[in-house]
Amino acid sequence: MAEEKVTRRNEDLLEAIYEISQEKGYAKSRDIAAALKITPATVTDGFKKLQDAGLVNYEPYGGVTLTKEGLGIAKRTKQSHIMLCHLLELVGVDSSVADHDACIMEHGLSKQSYQKLLNMVGFLEECCKDPTIKKQFVEMVLEKK
Secondary structure, three states, X not given: OOHHHOOHHHHHHHHHHHHHHXXXXXXXXXXXXXXXXXOHHHHHHHHHHXXXXXXXXXXXXXXXXXXXXXXXXXXXXXXXXHHHHHHXXXXXXXXXXXXXXXXXHOOOOOHHHHHHHHHHHHHHHHHOOOHHHHHHHHHHHHOOO
């Protein structure tokens, strides 16, 4: 499965596997189901599809691990989420709204758009270190309705 053909659901599964594995050292279907608020059967079906695509190693009634390709997609999805959330917060969006919106926006973002947005966020952060520029930014972006 090419990275471009990975569905939103699959990206969510890969990201959840990655996050839970980072936290616990392993990931089981019940952990993924609880994190994504879906049924364990849905998770199992997803694991089978991801295994067929070469993105995870899955053993029924055991755990699941990410392949190198699956890990790459999971990390990029997670990084996209963080970057988009940060961008939205920089322009004044409430953090809970930013988190929700970033979750929607992170899917389907091309590598080019991801990189350009990442560069822009870095630029904005650097610019806002200067108090004069930060004041102008706040007045132009954050205080306008």
